[in-house]
Amino acid sequence: MVRITALFFAAYRDVFGADELEIELPEGATVAALIDIVSRRAASAVPPGSMAVAVNQDYAARDTVLRDGDEVAFIPPVAGG
Amino acid sequence: MVRITALFFAAYRDVFGADELEIELPEGATVAALIDIVSRRAASAVPPGSMAVAVNQDYAARDTVLRDGDEVAFIPPVAGG
Amino acid sequence: MYCEVTRAPLDVQDIMSRVRSDSDGAVVVFAGVVRNHHGGRAVKSLAYEAYEEMAVQKLDAICREVSSQHEIGDVAVAHRVGPLAVGEASVVIAVAAPHRDAAYKASREVIERLKHEVPIWKRERYADGEEEWVEGATPRIPEDD
Amino acid sequence: MYCEVTRAPLDVQDIMSRVRSDSDGAVVVFAGVVRNHHGGRAVKSLAYEAYEEMAVQKLDAICREVSSQHEIGDVAVAHRVGPLAVGEASVVIAVAAPHRDAAYKASREVIERLKHEVPIWKRERYADGEEEWVEGATPRIPEDD
Numbered sequence: 257m258v259r260i261t262a263l264f265f266a267a268y269r270d271v272f273g274a275d276e277l278e279i280e281l282p283e284g285a286t287v288a289a290l291i292d293i294v295s296r297r298a299a300s301a302v303p304p305g306s307m308a309v310a311v312n313q314d315y316a317a318r319d320t321v322l323r324d325g326d327e328v329a330f331i332p333p334v335a336g337g
Numbered sequence: 338m339v340r341i342t343a344l345f346f347a348a349y350r351d352v353f354g355a356d357e358l359e360i361e362l363p364e365g366a367t368v369a370a371l372i373d374i375v376s377r378r379a380a381s382a383v384p385p386g387s388m389a390v391a392v393n394q395d396y397a398a399r400d401t402v403l404r405d406g407d408e409v410a411f412i413p414p415v416a417g418g
Numbered sequence: 419m420y421c422e423v424t425r426a427p428l429d430v431q432d433i434m435s436r437v438r439s440d441s442d443g444a445v446v447v448f449a450g451v452v453r454n455h456h457g458g459r460a461v462k463s464l465a466y467e468a469y470e471e472m473a474v475q476k477l478d479a480i481c482r483e484v485s486s487q488h489e490i491g492d493v494a495v496a497h498r499v500g501p502l503a504v505g506e507a508s509v510v511i512a513v514a515a516p517h518r519d520a521a522y523k524a525s526r527e528v529i530e531r532l533k534h535e536v537p538i539w540k541r542e543r544y545a546d547g548e549e550e551w552v553e554g555a556t557p558r559i560p561e562d563d
Numbered sequence: 564m565y566c567e568v569t570r571a572p573l574d575v576q577d578i579m580s581r582v583r584s585d586s587d588g589a590v591v592v593f594a595g596v597v598r599n600h601h602g603g604r605a606v607k608s609l610a611y612e613a614y615e616e617m618a619v620q621k622l623d624a625i626c627r628e629v630s631s632q633h634e635i636g637d638v639a640v641a642h643r644v645g646p647l648a649v650g651e652a653s654v655v656i657a658v659a660a661p662h663r664d665a666a667y668k669a670s671r672e673v674i675e676r677l678k679h680e681v682p683i684w685k686r687e688r689y690a691d692g693e694e695e696w697v698e699g700a701t702p703r704i705p706e707d708d
Contacts, residue, residue, distance in 0.1 A: 267539070317561060331469065335538065395617075414699035451588055518674065521593075522670075525667075
């Protein structure tokens with residue numbers, strides 16, 4: 257098993273009902289698998305194309321394999337500036 | 338006769354040896370005629386295409402007719418900014 | 419190069435002074451300021467939230483890349499988070515360069531990339547009492563292998 | 564709208580504050596700064612000279628025209644004359660606009676037009692003791708009828 261920390265920002269805090277979760281995943285689990293898991297918590301559907309995920313503070317592809325201790329951030333559309 | 342004030346700025350002060358001159362011209366004289374007159378004072382040749390003339394603080398065409406009391410500025414290439 | 423995400427009011431003069439050098443003839447500063455309206459609604463105030471560590475890292479990466487693509491001397495970016503009043507600056511970008519063309523282009527590129535890539539969010543509070551996360555841009559994520 | 568030609572040091576914060584308003588979300592500031600080199604020569608200092616009344620009038624006209632061509636809130640320009648040291652600002656242009664695209668474009672247009680149309684001249688003093696009027700741009704004059 258790998259244990260990761262999931263972070264939820266801005267609108268996603270409300271959608272997923274948390275700002276931080278510790279989640280256990282099977283070895284070899286990808287970002288896509290984690291999205292499936294957290295999506296079950298979602299209070300409302302999130303258009304998958306609008307969600308970015310960062311692993312250890314870098315935007316990551318959906319097939320990125322997660323490792324023990326990873327910090328995985330769920331990032332809604334950004335609006336800085 | 339019309340009497341005008343000619344102003345010379347920057348490099349033209351040296352070229353024409355003055356910063357301000359009172360000049361008398363025949364009625365109907367144009368900017369072009371005034372350029373001919375002051376050019377006789379020039380210590381070095383001024384490429385005519387590089388000289389701008391402003392009459393009463395507006396860039397003026399060479400065929401502008403000068404009137405009594407006009408302020409005529411001889412303006413070398415500008416380099417503000 | 420200087421990038422920060424801060425809760426403190428932004429000081430334009432200070433941020434400009436971080437990039438100035440005697441060999442640069444042009445400084446371009448962009449300031450994003452909280453407007454009193456958005457999408458036809460009266461805005462009373464707003465709050466910015468950031469994934470701070472990643473935001474600073476992303477800003478650093480943007481500044482490095484823009485510096486390598488344009489002939490500039492230096493670049494600094496400061497983005498504010500927390501509550502802001504109308505009229506306050508949310509972001510200040512300063513670019514110094516030997517020539518103005520590079521300074522303008524680099525400045526523009528930093529703000530465009532910031533708005534598309536940096537994990538910062540904006541929540542507007544309207545005059546009618548409602549609040550809303552402002553619709554943003556989805557960062558481009560790497561393609562699957 | 565605010566245009567001035569002055570012997571006093573330019574204050575960026577002050578010039579920015581002249582254009583800011585609660586309906587403008589973007590402010591772009593351009594500062595031209597005295598560089599320590601030009602055309603391969605070390606510059607020690609320089610002096611700007613202006614045909615002051617006409618310069619202010621021309622700046623006013625440029626600001627009015629740029630304002631009518633771009634969706635901007637306000638624009639201010641200050642140009643310094645007299646002796647300047649390396650590192651000092653010779654010109655500061657501030658543009659405030661509801662959106663950044665117009666602010667950048669208007670800012671760029673003001674500085675380009677200023678450099679081609681406004682009767683101001685620059686005399687550089689080099690490290691080797693020589694002085695020279697910097698080669699400039701000939702203003703476009705009206706065609707003969």
